[in-house]
Amino acid sequence: MIRAFHYGSKTISYLLAYSKRKTLGITVTPEMEVLVKAPEGTVLSAIEMKLEKRAPWILRQQSYFLRFYPKTPEKEYRGGEAHFYLGRQYRLRVKTGKKNGVNFTGRDIEVSHSPQTSAKSVLKDWYRLRAKEKFAEIAEPWIQRFEKYGVQPESLLIQKMPTRWGSCTAKGKIILNPELIKAPKASIEYVIIHELCHLLHKHHTKAFFQLQSQLMPDWEKWKDKLETILQ
Numbered sequence: 001m002i003r004a005f006h007y008g009s010k011t012i013s014y015l016l017a018y019s020k021r022k023t024l025g026i027t028v029t030p031e032m033e034v035l036v037k038a039p040e041g042t043v044l045s046a047i048e049m050k051l052e053k054r055a056p057w058i059l060r061q062q063s064y065f066l067r068f069y070p071k072t073p074e075k076e077y078r079g080g081e082a083h084f085y086l087g088r089q090y091r092l093r094v095k096t097g098k099k100n101g102v103n104f105t106g107r108d109i110e111v112s113h114s115p116q117t118s119a120k121s122v123l124k125d126w127y128r129l130r131a132k133e134k135f136a137e138i139a140e141p142w143i144q145r146f147e148k149y150g151v152q153p154e155s156l157l158i159q160k161m162p163t164r165w166g167s168c169t170a171k172g173k174i175i176l177n178p179e180l181i182k183a184p185k186a187s188i189e190y191v192i193i194h195e196l197c198h199l200l201h202k203h204h205t206k207a208f209f210q211l212q213s214q215l216m217p218d219w220e221k222w223k224d225k226l227e228t229i230l231q
Helices: 044-066 119-149 178-182 185-197 206-215 219-230
Strands: 002-007 010-019 025-028 034-039 082-085 088-096 101-104 108-113 155-158 166-168 173-176
Touching (some): 010 044, 025 044, 034 044, 082 119, 082 178, 088 119, 101 119, 108 119, 119 173, 119 178, 119 185, 173 185, 178 185, 185 206, 185 219
Parallel strands (some): 010 034, 155 173
Antiparallel strands (some): 002 010, 025 034, 101 108, 166 173
C-alpha cells in the first residue's frame, strides 16, 4: 500500500506492508523508495508519528542515494546562463569592476564583481537580501489573517536549510529557506501558510490540512511548482 506523509513542506511517499514482526522497520532503498514494515494491527497514526521522527534520516538517505543519479549541470555563474527569480527565468550578465552589485532590469540580472570576489557570491548575497525583503512583504497579510485564530509568529527568519523550504519552531519562530526567492510568489505563500498553520496544529493532522486547504485551496499546485523549479 503506497501512502505519504508531510514533513515541513516536503511530502514523503512510502510503501507500507504489515507482517507478524514485533517492531516497525523503515528502509530507504538505493532507488530512494521508503519501505515501511509494521506489526499487524498497528494504527496508521502511530506509524506516521514514527515516520515523522525518522524524517530527517529518511531525507538524508535519499539525498545520499541521489548523489549517484545523473544531475543537471551546476551553474557556472557566467554570462548567458538562466537564473530564476520569483518563478521567472532571467538571463545573467556578468562583468568585473571595482564594486560588487546586482542590477535587476526586469529582463536580465546584471552582476558586477571585483577581482577579489565572484559573481556567485555577489548573486547569492543579492538573493538573500531580496528574500529578506520579499518574504516579509508576502508574509505580512497572512500573519494578519492568522490573528483571528489568536496566534502570530514570534519572528520570521531566513536560514539556508538543506532539505526543507520552511519550518516552525516550538517557540513559534518561522524559518524560511532563502532559495525560495527563486520560486513563484504563490509557492512562497504556500510555504508561509504551511508554517503558520503549525502555530495552531503542531502535527500534520486532518485539522491541519483542512485549515491549509481552506486558506489556499490550490496549495498542491503551488507545492508541485516549487518542487519542479527548485529540485
